[in-house]
Amino acid sequence: MTWLVTGGAGYIGAHVVRALGEAGLEPLVIDDLSSGHREFVPADVEFVHGSILDGELLSRTFEEHDVDGVIHVAGFKYAGVSVQQPLHTYAQNVTGTAVLLAAMADAGIGRIVFSSSAAVYGTPDVDLVTESTPKNPQSPYGESKLIGEWLLADQGRAAGLAHTALRYFNVVGSGTPQIRDTSPHNLFPLVFDALLDGRTPRINGDDYPTPDGTCVRDYIHVADLAVSHVAAARRLAAGDAVEAVYNLGSGDGVSVGEIMRTVAEVTGIAFAPEITARRSGDPARIVASGDLAARDLDWSMRHSLRDMVSSAWDARRAA
Incomplete structure (x- = not known):
């Protein structure tokens, strides 16, 4: 079973790639190396150099590989910088996600795990953030991630896309x-x-x-985060019920x-x-609760x- 990892040469994406391999799944990576590193991708993992904004490249990649699903990690992830570069942020995170979803639909690929962000909550006035905490993003980055979640939900209603989004704060280790x-x-x-x-x-x-x-x-360890991305992919592949969003807190x-x-x-x-x-x-x-993810996605600290x-x-x- 092959899963395309967008942004798989980045810090988080490369850990997801390794977790997929350790779980017996076959990762395939696409990354434009704008912030990723080619050496982060294991030598035995096929690597496609390019952007998710390139719909033709995505279509060729899906044609040439038997892809079962996508773990979408690629994106412009700098919340502070996004305030100065909103159009770049939206192009990478919103347009890029839309192009990816279109290429997936054309290729008949109907499963996606989306690496979202707890930035969708902004600065909530609660002691413990849950998935139902009101969303109030305070940067173009947070807004772009919330729009990405909407795109998945809309495509789910329109075309039956199986999807889930994982929200988290600070990834370390x-x-x-x-x-x-x-x-x-x-x-x-x-x-x-x-x-x-x-x-x-x-x-x-x-x-x-x-x-x-x-x-x-x-603060959560990147290896723990990667395990739950793989667990989410497995649930989607098995046709198991998933929540639309999970906090990894x-x-x-x-x-x-x-x-x-x-x-x-x-x-x-x-x-x-x-x-x-x-x-x-x-x-x-x-601070966020991780109770739902612990129930469904093998999430733990x-x-x-x-x-x-x-x-x-x-x-x-x-x-």
Whole structure:
């Protein structure tokens, strides 16, 4: 059984590719390498270099391979940057998804797992986000992911597309030292780069109503995330009932201060983070429930915070 992984050379997509292989499924990768890395894709996995905006390339790929379904991870994932580049964000995430769905329909491929985002919720004023929490995206990125979910739902009603979307917040760690997070905007790479450059990592505010005064967020290990993508693909392939969306959440979260202390312990680099002013709009706590995904998609937090930090650090040093 072959599953096309869009964005399969990226940090998350490459972990999904490996999880598919470990589950006995055959991954096929398409990636334009705008943020992915060819070396993240195992040598024995077929790789198609190109964009999901290229409908002709997608059609040829589906013609040349017996694809059973798609795990759609490709996208422009920088929420902050999307505010300055809304048209680029919509082209990659909305138009790209529409082109992909059209090519799938033409090829008779009727299953898709969509890598969505908890950015669709914006900054909800609740202690625990569930799938029914009102959606209020506050960036073009979050809006584009919500529109992607709508496209899947509409195509499901129109053409019987079997689909589900997975929403999550902050993905960290590494399942293998050969794959690392290379985003210039994510917390772990920013902290590691600062330490390796001899700079002091920063915390934006330490006066929030949380146990240590720093923001509490949902951090999940990328390998756990990949397992649930594969579980979702298996359910769709088996014709099992799935929810339209699932949160992959920790249920409790960790604070930025806890992360900094764990980084110091794991790296052996003693530091006291620099405390800067709060960022406008940052809520004290955003944490999601993963109960539905635990029920249906083999979701669980298999890795501790120390596991997350140490695996990410090992991958960073192996670079």
